[in-house]
Amino acid sequence: MASEFERELTQLSHKVTNERESSQFWQQKHTTLHQTYLQTDTSLRVLRSELANIQSFQAVNLEKDREVKSKLANVMIDRDAFREAYNEAMGELREKEEEVEMLRGQVRGLKSWVSKGGRGGEEQVSDExxxxxxxxxxxxxxxxxxxxxxxxxxxxxxxxxxxxxxxxxxxxxxxxxxxxxxxxxxxxxxxxxxxxxxxxxxxxxxxxxxxxxxxxxxxxxxxxxxxxxxxxxxxxxxxxxxxxxxxxxxxxxxxxxxxxxxxxxxxxxxxxxxxxxxxxxxxxxxxxxxxxxxxxxxxxxxxxxxxxxxxxxxxxxxxxxxxxxxxxxxxxxxxxxxxxxxxxxxxxxxxxxxxxxxxxxxxxxxxxxxxxxxxx
Structure with missing residues (x-):
């Protein structure tokens, strides 16, 4: 009985030893994986932070791009309006110059008519x-x-x-x-x-x-x-x-x-x-x-x-x-x-x-x- 008990005890001792070694292995494995997880999590957080910064930068750039495009569109509208106003003003100026020239021509014609008529007491102007x-x-x-x-x-x-x-x-x-x-x-x-x-x-x-x-x-x-x-x-x-x-x-x-x-x-x-x-x-x-x-x-x-x-x-x-x-x-x-x-x-x-x-x-x-x- 004693020998059989020793034999079982020896087997159990070997099992305990094996289990202890297995437990140590898995503990070490768990520690390694946990460290890897922590490193990965840290890297992920860093990447997320960088991504957030990139997205924020892109959003700022996108807003600036929108502002630039809006200002550019307004400038183009103002330019077109100015061009239209300029063309209209130039048209009115040309019209005014033509009208002034017409008036000057009429005045010159009237002066010419007056200067030709009635010179001296002997020359008389007709009713016409x-x-x-x-x-x-x-x-x-x-x-x-x-x-x-x-x-x-x-x-x-x-x-x-x-x-x-x-x-x-x-x-x-x-x-x-x-x-x-x-x-x-x-x-x-x-x-x-x-x-x-x-x-x-x-x-x-x-x-x-x-x-x-x-x-x-x-x-x-x-x-x-x-x-x-x-x-x-x-x-x-x-x-x-x-x-x-x-x-x-x-x-x-x-x-x-x-x-x-x-x-x-x-x-x-x-x-x-x-x-x-x-x-x-x-x-x-x-x-x-x-x-x-x-x-x-x-x-x-x-x-x-x-x-x-x-x-x-x-x-x-x-x-x-x-x-x-x-x-x-x-x-x-x-x-x-x-x-x-x-x-x-x-x-x-x-x-x-x-x-x-x-x-x-x-x-x-x-x-x-x-x-x-x-x-x-």
Whole structure:
């Protein structure tokens, strides 16, 4: 029994030894694997951290890339808008230059016509010639207003009280006209100033005292001589003045032109949102110069030429007269009979007498006044 027990004990001892060795092996294996796991886990964490950094960097770069692309797109949009605005501005500039050149051509033509007509007391201008020159002046004024004020906003309420009083004297219905037809309002205003300060003068440029003296002499001599003789005397006298005016009355003429230009510019700047400009004022000065030349030419004729611009008042109707007026509204003349006039856009010219200064009872409407009739 003892030997068998020892044998089993020995076997068990061997098994225990084997199990211990096996346990030590697996413990060592477990330790090795655990260390490998820890190393792998650490590497994984490092890789994840690096991946997160890379992803964060990529996200930042992606956001920056988006911002760059967005800014680039905005720049391209701004560039296209600028290019479109530039092309539009250049188109308007070319259009403006063409219109200015057209106005200059009209002014040159008007000056040429005036310089050729009525030189000396012996040369008289025909009715057709006067009508042609008058039409050129009216067209030049109309084009000047359209070119410079077609996009203007007119607001007479912002004008100073003194200017409002002046507008009231010149155009009693200026408020209604300015709100309903700004182009006709501006034309009518300038036309009224030209009539009052230029075409109503005895001879533009000479002092008012001298003009009054000449008028007195003309009336006095008219009591002794026939009408045709007085017309001849006036024509000869004014022709002498007109011949010397370009040199001897240059300073006076320049002063009148400067004053008229400043008055018109100040008025329009006070009631519109358009600022003055040198090209605009230069063309306006040329128009005023042409008006002065034309006024002097008409005064030098033996026949009497009257510039007609009916005054529109608040309390009295002015009725359309087809013989002396032309409606700019485009309505049929037959439909305008008895119609009230809203404003006179440009005055007309009526001739009394013939080219020899005789038969003063003869009346000829050389140019009809351009008017705007009130709607029915």
């Amino acid at each position: 010639g006067v009508g042609e020159g008058w039409g050129k002046l009216g067209n030049s004024l109309q084009n000047w207003v359209i070119v410079n004020f077609r996009r203007a906003k007119v607001d007479t309420d912002k004008a100073e009280p003194e200017l409002k009083e002046q507008l009231q004297r010149l155009l009693p219905s200026y408020e209604i006209l300015a709100s309903s037809s700004k182009i006709h309002f501006i034309q009518s205003l300038i036309s009224r100033l030209l009539v009052n300060r230029i075409f109503s003068s005895y001879f533009v440029g000479i002092p008012s005292e001298q003009a009054e003296e000449l008028e007195k002499v003309e009336r006095y001599l008219g009591e002794f001589r026939p009408e045709e003789n007085m017309n001849q005397w006036r024509s000869t006298t004014i022709s002498l003045l007109r011949k010397e005016a370009p040199t001897k009355l240059l300073a006076e003429t320049q002063t009148i032109v400067d004053s008229m230009t400043a008055t018109i510019t100040t008025m329009l700047s006070s009631v519109t949102d358009i600022a003055p400009s040198e090209p605009r004022d230069m063309t306006l000065r040329a128009l005023v110069f042409s008006s002065i030349d034309l006024s002097r030419l008409l005064r030098a004729q033996r026949a009497i030429f009257r510039v007609q611009m009916p005054t529109i008042t608040e309390h009295q109707f002015t009725i359309f007269d087809g013989e002396e007026m032309e409606d700019v509204g485009g309505e049929d003349e037959e439909e305008l009979s008895g119609r009230e006039i809203r404003c006179v856009v440009f005055p007309g010219v009526i001739k009394w007498g013939d080219e020899n200064g005789e038969r003063g009872y003869l009346k000829n409407v050389v140019a009809k006044a351009k008017v705007l009739c009130a709607p029915e």
